[in-house]
Amino acid sequence: MRALMAQVFTPRRVAALQPAIEEAVDVLLDRLGVAGADGRTVDFMDQFAYQLPVTVICELLGVPAADHDRFRPLAADLAEALELSADTDPGPAGAAAARELAGYFTPLISQRRMSPRDDLIGALVAARDADDGRLSETELLANLVVLLVAGFETTTNPLGNGLAILFGRPDLAAALRTGDVAVSGFIEEVLRYDSPVQVTTREAREENQTIVGVPVPEGSVLILLIGAANRDPARRSDPDRFDPTRSDVKPLSFGAGAHFCLGDGLARLEAAVAVPRLLARFPDLTAHPDRQPVRRDRLVLRGYQSLPVLIADPPRT
Ligand code: HEM
Numbered sequence: 001m002r003a004l005m006a007q008v009f010t011p012r013r014v015a016a017l018q019p020a021i022e023e024a025v026d027v028l029l030d031r032l033g034v035a036g037a038d039g040r041t042v043d044f045m046d047q048f049a050y051q052l053p054v055t056v057i058c059e060l061l062g063v064p065a066a067d068h069d070r071f072r073p074l075a076a077d078l079a080e081a082l083e084l085s086a087d088t089d090p091g092p093a094g095a096a097a098a099r100e101l102a103g104y105f106t107p108l109i110s111q112r113r114m115s116p117r118d119d120l121i122g123a124l125v126a127a128r129d130a131d132d133g134r135l136s137e138t139e140l141l142a143n144l145v146v147l148l149v150a151g152f153e154t155t156t157n158p159l160g161n162g163l164a165i166l167f168g169r170p171d172l173a174a175a176l177r178t179g180d181v182a183v184s185g186f187i188e189e190v191l192r193y194d195s196p197v198q199v200t201t202r203e204a205r206e207e208n209q210t211i212v213g214v215p216v217p218e219g220s221v222l223i224l225l226i227g228a229a230n231r232d233p234a235r236r237s238d239p240d241r242f243d244p245t246r247s248d249v250k251p252l253s254f255g256a257g258a259h260f261c262l263g264d265g266l267a268r269l270e271a272a273v274a275v276p277r278l279l280a281r282f283p284d285l286t287a288h289p290d291r292q293p294v295r296r297d298r299l300v301l302r303g304y305q306s307l308p309v310l311i312a313d314p315p316r317t
Contacts, residue, residue, distance in 0.1 A: 001135055001139060001143065002258070002262075004127050004128070004135050005124075005143060005262060006262070007127055008120060008124055008127050009147075011265055013060070013120070013123075014060075014265045015269075017056065017059065017060060017269070018273065020059050021052075021056055021269060021270055022273055024052055025052060025273050025274050025278075026277065028048050028051050028052055028055075029048075029277060029278065029281045031047065032044075032311060033281070033282075036312060037312060038312070041288050041308050041309070041310060042308070042310075043306045043307065043309075044159075044163060045156065045160050045304050045305065045306050045307050048159070048278075049156045049159035049163075049303075049304075050072075050152075052156075052159065052270060053151055053152060053154075053155035053156050053267075053270060054072070057147065057152060058148075060120050061120045061144065061147065062108070062117055062119025062122060063121075067104070071101070071148065072152075073097075074101055075153055078097045078098060078101070079149055079152075079153040080093065080094055081094040082153075082300050082301065083298060083299055084199060098145060101149075102145060105141055108121055109137075109141070109144075112125045112126075113129070124140060124143065124144065125140070147262075147263075150261075151263060151266070154263070154301065155196075155263075155271070156303060157303030158187065158191055158194075158196050159271060159274060159275075160307050161190055161196065161302070161303060161304070162186065162194075163278075163307065163309075164287075164304065165193070165194065167286065167287040172244065173279060177280065177283070182245075183275050185244040185245055185246075185249070186244040186275065187268060187271045187275065188250075188251055189243060189244040189249055191251040191253040191254075192231075192250075192251035193231075194302065195227040195251070195252075195253045195302060196253065197226060197253060197255075197300060197302070198226055198227040198299060198300055199223055199224065199225060199226060199300045200226060200255050200259075201222060201224065202221070202222045203220070203222070204217065204218050204220050206218060226252050227302065229252050230252055230253060254267075282312070284310075284312055285310070286309065286310050287308070287309060288308035288309060288310055291308035293306060293308065
């Protein structure tokens with residue numbers, strides 16, 4: 001399944017999205033400018049950090065823009081199932097969301113069969129139909145739902161986490177604006193310092209394994225703490241210091257090995273386009289002085305629920 005996904009989710013397809021990402025960023029910044037005019041408070045998460053990944057993943061998949069808003073509550077319900085729990089059942093809300101999303105994609109798949117298109121749904125349908133049956137129809141649907149939700153719920157967070165860090169470091173925001181600090185180094189350090197995905201899991205499929213001296217019986221589930229690994233003092237000097245110029249950054253934020261994140265290139269590209277444009281467009285962007293940011297009440301996905309900002313000076317009286 002993974003090989004088939006990698007065949008269609010290619011670096012070329014991701015790179016080709018750059019103009020669409022630039023356009024989406026500019027449209028959203030325009031809206032942010034209007035919403036925050038005259039000193040009005042705007043929630044950066046709601047107005048920008050969430051909107052950008054949704055727009056981009058829908059563009060990539062080939063989902064009509066008019067349907068974006070429908071997915072937000074569904075994606076949130078499904079992502080709840082990612083949280084650690086002894087119960088592998090996604091719960092009634094998660095199961096209903098999965099059914100509704102599968103119901104949404106089913107006619108889109110049929111449409112692509114009748115009139116092929118060069119979007120990700122079209123490419124996956126073509127790959128499945130040309131393949132030796134590795135991907136069943138149900139798996140095709142499940143993978144489309146995973147892609148949609150993975151595109152929604154993760155990339156939002158480094159945008160908010162990064163901006164919150166900059167609010168505490170105006171020197172750094174200035175250095176990013178002048179180019180004295182590279183945007184790419186900043187993004188990698190945000191991914192390391194405040195990992196958007198804190199945890200991944202593995203199941204031991206072989207007998208008699210030992211990991212750093214701990215016996216791991218076959219069938220046991222391992223909870224791997226990505227956020228902690230990213231701040232491992234044995235691997236990085238002064239790991240609790242945010243330093244976008246560090247040479248030992250190498251974040252583990254997208255996992256490792258066979259299940260390494262499929263969307264890392266896309267997530268990095270979105271941030272690389274968004275950060276410099278945001279900073280250039282709003283030189284007076286600040287955290288709201290009175291309204292505190294609120295973290296999401298989640299363990300696995302780490303980000304902000306709301307991040308109130310001011311983009312322009314209030315009108316002087
Ligand atoms: C900053 C944003 C993102 C972060 C931090 C992130 C992080 C991760 C992590 C930690 C994993 C598990 C890797 C492992 O266990 O080794 C993963 C898997 C995955 N990610 Fe992402 N991700 C991000 C964005 C995206 C995007 C934009 C997409 C798709 C468009 C995506 C698609 C996937 C898929 C399909 C998998 C499952 C891969 C597999 O099981 O083989 N991710 N991601």
